[in-house]
Amino acid sequence: MAICEVCFRHCSLEPGQVGFCGARIGSGSKVTAKNYGVVSAVALDPIEKKPLNRFFPGSMILSVGSCGCNMRCRFCQNYEISWSQQAMDHAGRWGSLTPGELVQLAEGYKDRGNIGVAFTYNEPLVGYEFVRDTARLVKQAGMKTVLVTNGCAEEKILEQLSGHIDAMNIDLKCFNRQTYKEQLGGDLETVKRFIAGAVKFCHVELTTLVVPGISDDPRELDAMTDWIASLEDAQSRNVGADIPLHLNRFFPRFKMTDCRATDIGVLKALADRAAKKLKYVYTGNC
Ligand code: SF4
Numbered sequence: 001m002a003i004c005e006v007c008f009r010h011c012s013l014e015p016g017q018v019g020f021c022g023a024r025i026g027s028g029s030k031v032t033a034k035n036y037g038v039v040s041a042v043a044l045d046p047i048e049k050k051p052l053n054r055f056f057p058g059s060m061i062l063s064v065g066s067c068g069c070n071m072r073c074r075f076c077q078n079y080e081i082s083w084s085q086q087a088m089d090h091a092g093r094w095g096s097l098t099p100g101e102l103v104q105l106a107e108g109y110k111d112r113g114n115i116g117v118a119f120t121y122n123e124p125l126v127g128y129e130f131v132r133d134t135a136r137l138v139k140q141a142g143m144k145t146v147l148v149t150n151g152c153a154e155e156k157i158l159e160q161l162s163g164h165i166d167a168m169n170i171d172l173k174c175f176n177r178q179t180y181k182e183q184l185g186g187d188l189e190t191v192k193r194f195i196a197g198a199v200k201f202c203h204v205e206l207t208t209l210v211v212p213g214i215s216d217d218p219r220e221l222d223a224m225t226d227w228i229a230s231l232e233d234a235q236s237r238n239v240g241a242d243i244p245l246h247l248n249r250f251f252p253r254f255k256m257t258d259c260r261a262t263d264i265g266v267l268k269a270l271a272d273r274a275a276k277k278l279k280y281v282y283t284g285n286c
């Protein structure tokens, strides 16, 4: 039996047993990444699509997905690669790349404006070893590294990435502990610790998908923006108001097709409210 210490779930795994995320497996006294090198999707995307609006704007980034996720958002648009059972069902169909091969691929796209590699689409940190190993090589090649994450990994995983990741977009899906747990399968306190730690070593932007009934309460948004505005960098300087926040419009999808899309007026009102505390607030999917 081994305990996985990558995320807040701390799965206890017998040898051969796969964890909740579908990406990690018990192996004697250790837990290893079953998805190491598995690549489910590769695309050259504008960096604003991550979304990152204040990190090399106008550039492109080679975006790579693997499989597995430790959350269970019922509106997940990438459920085929993220939800455990589906991810395992598809894993055999996908290709694989070594970190070195991925860096070569990224370098080959430089003439199309590529600045590096973004780890995205599923939750990258359930396979943090591949992210860490690849990011190291990308940096050695003089390119940039981006992580798009739900922020549910433990601080010791974040520490392993320090110095290897240049920018992150981190989901802050709502600001209510119970909703995070019961509706989304995540852990708000872990996400807050992760964000506070990431701000100390790389560029950070945050994303909230504004879902009716889950993350559209103005008072909750006030508490969220107060907390963001209080964040400090590694020198204990208050930098929170400079952290960009993306408020994105929700559309019915996956297991939430009976829910209405976010009203654009509601989204804009929330953005105006957030802009009283934060300098850079963007609306998306409008
Ligand atoms: S990363 Fe996966 S196996 Fe590890 S604790 Fe989280 S859900 Fe469980």
Ligand code: SF4
Pocket: 069, 070, 071, 072, 073, 075, 076, 077, 078, 079, 082, 121, 122, 123, 150
């Ligand atoms: S965190 Fe992202 S990938 Fe994971 S279930 Fe939620 S929306 Fe899907």
